[in-house]
Amino acid sequence: MPSLDDLKKRIKSVKSTQKITKAMKMVAAAKLKKAQANAEKGRPYSEKMQNIILNLTKSINDPENAPKLLVGTGKDKINLCVVLTADRGLCGGFNSNICKLAKTKFEKILSEGKELKIITVGTKGLEQIKREYGKYVIKKFSFKNKKQITFTEAETIGNEIINLFKQNQFDKCILFYNNFKNVITQIPQAQQIIPAEKNSSKEKEEDLTSYEFEPEEDEILEDLLPKNISTQVFKAFLENAASEQGSRMTAMDNATRNAGELVDKLTINYNRSRQASITKELIEIISGAESL
Amino acid sequence: MSENFTVEIISPDKSILKSEAAEVTIPSYEGQMGILKDHIPLITFLRPGLIIIKENSGEKIFFIEDGIVEFSNNSLLILTSTAKSLDSLERNSIDAIIKSSEEKIRKGEIDDKERYLLSYKIDTLREINK
Numbered sequence: 424m425p426s427l428d429d430l431k432k433r434i435k436s437v438k439s440t441q442k443i444t445k446a447m448k449m450v451a452a453a454k455l456k457k458a459q460a461n462a463e464k465g466r467p468y469s470e471k472m473q474n475i476i477l478n479l480t481k482s483i484n485d486p487e488n489a490p491k492l493l494v495g496t497g498k499d500k501i502n503l504c505v506v507l508t509a510d511r512g513l514c515g516g517f518n519s520n521i522c523k524l525a526k527t528k529f530e531k532i533l534s535e536g537k538e539l540k541i542i543t544v545g546t547k548g549l550e551q552i553k554r555e556y557g558k559y560v561i562k563k564f565s566f567k568n569k570k571q572i573t574f575t576e577a578e579t580i581g582n583e584i585i586n587l588f589k590q591n592q593f594d595k596c597i598l599f600y601n602n603f604k605n606v607i608t609q610i611p612q613a614q615q616i617i618p619a620e621k622n623s624s625k626e627k628e629e630d631l632t633s634y635e636f637e638p639e640e641d642e643i644l645e646d647l648l649p650k651n652i653s654t655q656v657f658k659a660f661l662e663n664a665a666s667e668q669g670s671r672m673t674a675m676d677n678a679t680r681n682a683g684e685l686v687d688k689l690t691i692n693y694n695r696s697r698q699a700s701i702t703k704e705l706i707e708i709i710s711g712a713e714s715l
Numbered sequence: 716m717s718e719n720f721t722v723e724i725i726s727p728d729k730s731i732l733k734s735e736a737a738e739v740t741i742p743s744y745e746g747q748m749g750i751l752k753d754h755i756p757l758i759t760f761l762r763p764g765l766i767i768i769k770e771n772s773g774e775k776i777f778f779i780e781d782g783i784v785e786f787s788n789n790s791l792l793i794l795t796s797t798a799k800s801l802d803s804l805e806r807n808s809i810d811a812i813i814k815s816s817e818e819k820i821r822k823g824e825i826d827d828k829e830r831y832l833l834s835y836k837i838d839t840l841r842e843i844n845k
Contacts, residue, residue: 461728464728464729464730467725467730468728468794471725471785471792471794472783472794474785475783475785475794478758573728574727574728633756634756634757634758634787635755635758636758636759637743637758637759638745643760643783650783657727
């Protein structure tokens with residue numbers, strides 16, 4: 424049985440933890456609002472970009488000469504995985520979920536006898552992946568000291584990917600990030616960006632309009648595809664940022680509630696033992712008086 | 716029947732403009748291009764220049780450096796990361812951009828395509844600052 428003093432200290436410490444988690448929740452909520460708005464504003468651009476590329480792809484008749492970024496190298500030997508995670512912890516399962524998905528994919532790639540290369544963005548993901556797959560990591564990025572991630576950062580990573588591709592360092596590139604659905608649900612996703620994945624179900628819905636191209640299709644694609652890579656990375660960034668805040672908010676909300684429950688329980692314990700000691704003293708006094 | 720079509724300018728982080736217009740002039744890669752209603756479907760690139768959007772109520776002008784344009788079903792879509800409304804540009808900042816662009820050309824470490832784009836950029840900006 425802990426003493427009264429111990430219980431008092433315990434209650435105090437839980438209460439101060441609760442204060443911290445509450446503050447973190449509040450901060451996350453404020454940031455979430457901004458990140459969510461950003462993610463939603465960024466969606467049209469990447470979607471429309473995808474659409475244009477889809478339209479372009481349809482009008483290419485000669486797949487042999489099509490840009491490599493679109494159709495791939497024709498091989499499937501080396502896989503490049505880009506894992507986007509947060510730089511900060513205390514956000515529930517956010518980082519672990521991405522890493523879990525990535526690790527299953529890594530295992531699959533390795534068991535199929537293919538080569539694996541990893542680029543990590545964000546320190547938290549690196550920490551989790553390093554342990555098992557450290558030797559496959561070829562590049563690490565971190566934008567810890569940047570307050571807001573802009574298109575420029577996405578471009579850095581996009582250009583890095585394209586450079587590696589041009590040097591024939593990989594055949595296939597997959598992007599891992601959390602898709603922001605709503606505050607409670609974030610879905611970890613693996614998106615293949617090179618070669619561009621064809622969305623077959625979408626193709627059927629759209630009617631085939633023949634476009635006029637200026638300059639030629641190939642030239643447009645040549646220019647557009649690298650841009651699209653950066654755009655997709657940027658989209659992943661925005662979705663990730665919103666997911667991180669959402670995830671942190673829920674996690675901290677839970678923590679605050681748990682702390683509250685713990686305080687209640689401890690307070691009852693405290694009151695009981697206080698009452699017990701009072702009763703004990705009374706008994707002692709009464710029995711002392713009786714013996715006189 | 717209205718003679719208008721929808722115009723949208725979207726940048727990676729936000730939608731800059733969404734409105735109806737009667738005519739839009741864009742600086743396409745191979746020359747100025749005017750777009751009216753019922754233009755045939757089109758996909759093209761932009762070089763540095765001005766987008767002029769003629770609405771019923773007046774004109775809106777944007778300066779852009781690059782971008783992609785798609786026109787289909789009477790909706791014009793401009794994807795760009797550099798669109799700036801002309802009103803928001805200041806003389807001093809324009810001068811600074813001109814200077815840095817000229818510097819780049821003088822250094823001569825660029826290919827013909829880039830030189831072509833930069834010279835258009837300088838010309839347009841000079842025109843604005845007149």
